[in-house]
Amino acid sequence: MKKQVTLFKNARIFLLERVIDQGWMLVNERGKIEEIGEGDPVTLDHDISVDVQGKSIIPGLIDVHIHGGNGYSFMDGSYESLAEISAFHAKHGTTSFLATTSTASKENIIKALNCAAESYEKGMPGADLVGVHLEGPFINVKRSGAQEKSDIRLPSIEEIDEYLQASNHLIKLVTLAPEVENGYEAVKHFNDQGVTVSIGHSDANFNEVLEAVQVGAAHTTHHFNGMSPLHHREPGVAGAGMALNELTTEIIADGIHVHPEVVKLLFDVKGVWNTCAITDAVFCAGLPDGEYERVYVTKGQVYLSDGSTLAGSTLTMIQSLKNVTSFTGYSLFEVLPSYTMVPARQAKIDHLKGSLEKGKDADLLIVDDELSIQSTYVKGIEVYRQS
Known part of the structure; x- marks a missing residue:
């Protein structure tokens, strides 16, 4: 063109x-x-x-946590899948995204990361692929949610470096549980490599979160979901994310993962400059209700076959934006940073976008x-x- x-x-x-x-x-x-x-x-x-x-x-909306859409997943490991994801989400307001992995075998993660590196060079037909969000496999099995438990493993510097190399250093954000063995070393190593470290799928207590922040953690993954909850005597990851200014908190504002009033609470407490709207959209975003591989969709909600475990979302960024203005009463102008500059900052692309x-x-x-x-x-x- x-x-x-x-x-x-x-x-x-x-x-x-x-x-x-x-x-x-x-x-x-x-x-x-x-x-x-x-x-x-x-x-x-x-x-x-x-x-x-x-x-x-x-400004175009930036999604730092997106697994797929319209029947395609990043973990397919193909350019065609990423191109379809890019085109689908561009229709719904996303102009830049971090392709997000799932907990899987090392071979499958490397395949997806190699694909991201090659696709980044080719370019996308819709939303711009600006990097990778590595979600897992270094998480806590107690808070695994829909992540594959059998593939969860302890972090090692050697495996981390393999992923960085496979992605051609396109990993911009990583989700891990700092409290697991070798977790703090992983936080520090990722941070030293310029990767934003997010606490997620974690059972950490407040002091463990504080220690992770001290060695470089700066983000939480889909806040309130897949983490130790807030208790008035033990704040957990949920409370720590709200209390610590060093942490930017993601939110899935579909009204399903987090109650609308709690979405408002998070925005009120953290402010728009420390809240990062995401979709956590999976392959069935955009598809009709029905049964799919490992999951089923009913009224736009995605569950594992157990019928109770949420497995990502069918949310789009523009719908999230509409939801948050409705849930919070904030104006479009007020909430836009959570969809633009904040994700750009966390992905370290705010000099180009946002x-x-x-x-x-x-x-x-x-x-x-x-x-x-x-x-x-x-x-x-x-x-x-x-x-």
């Missing part, structure tokens, strides 16, 4: 610090934001003009007042348009 200069005009533009009610944006041929202005655009050289007709331009700023990638959504997506753009290219 020929690279072209695009002018967006007649738009309500959501910047980090304010909203421009009548604005324009110029995107250069490299897919970067060149200029943003207010009022009628001055005479500017451009190839394409997009009249937004008073609708809103918001806000509409000069020099950053032109990853954006055009939405109406009901947050219905009209178009999705990634690096200035329209990858989805509402039919």
Whole structure:
């Protein structure tokens, strides 16, 4: 596709610090934001003009915890699967994502990581693949949830280095249980390699979480789910995540994994700059209710065959955004950082993505007042348009 200069005009533009009610944006041929202005655009050289007709331009949403969608999983280990996941989630507001592994054999994890490295070089048709979230296998069997118990194992520096190499150092985020044997060494080693360490599928107590933070942990995985719960005499991981400013907390805001009032509580306590919205979407996101391999879906809820264990979600980022504004009463402008700058920061890509700023990638959504997506753009290219 020929690279072209695009002018967006007649738009309500959501910047980090304010909203421009009548604005324009110029995107250069490299897919970067060149200029943003207010009022009628001055005479500017451009190839394409997009009249937004008073609708809103918001930064593209970034999902750092996504396993699959539309029948495809990252653990399939194929470019085709990642491309389908990318295209599906772009339709639902995601412009960048971390492909997320599941606890599996070392061979299967390496296959998926090799695929991510190759796919990263090829590029995606929809949402931009910006790295990998390694969820497991170094977790606590007591809090395994839907993760495969038989493949859970203790961390070793040797295995960690194999994963880093297999991904060509694309691992941006790792979920582990620091309290298991060798856990703190794993936290420190990942942190030393520039990987954001997340506490998840963990039975740690408050002091164990505090020790993990001291050696580099900075995040929690799907907060309240798969972790030791809050108790007034032992805060556990759930309480520690809320109490410690050093930890950014993920949240699956589907109203199923976490009660809407508790979603609001987390946002109220942590604030939007320390809350990271995710989907934890699995392969059956976008598919109808029914029975699938290992899981069944009913009313959009994904369960293991035992009928009680949640196994990821069918949530999309745009639905999550709608949910959180409803659950919390916060405005779109107020909650956007949890979907944009916070995940970008945690994945260490905030110099490229996460806000509409000069020099950053032109990853954006055009939405109406009901947050219905009209178009999705990634690096200035329209990858989805509402039919």
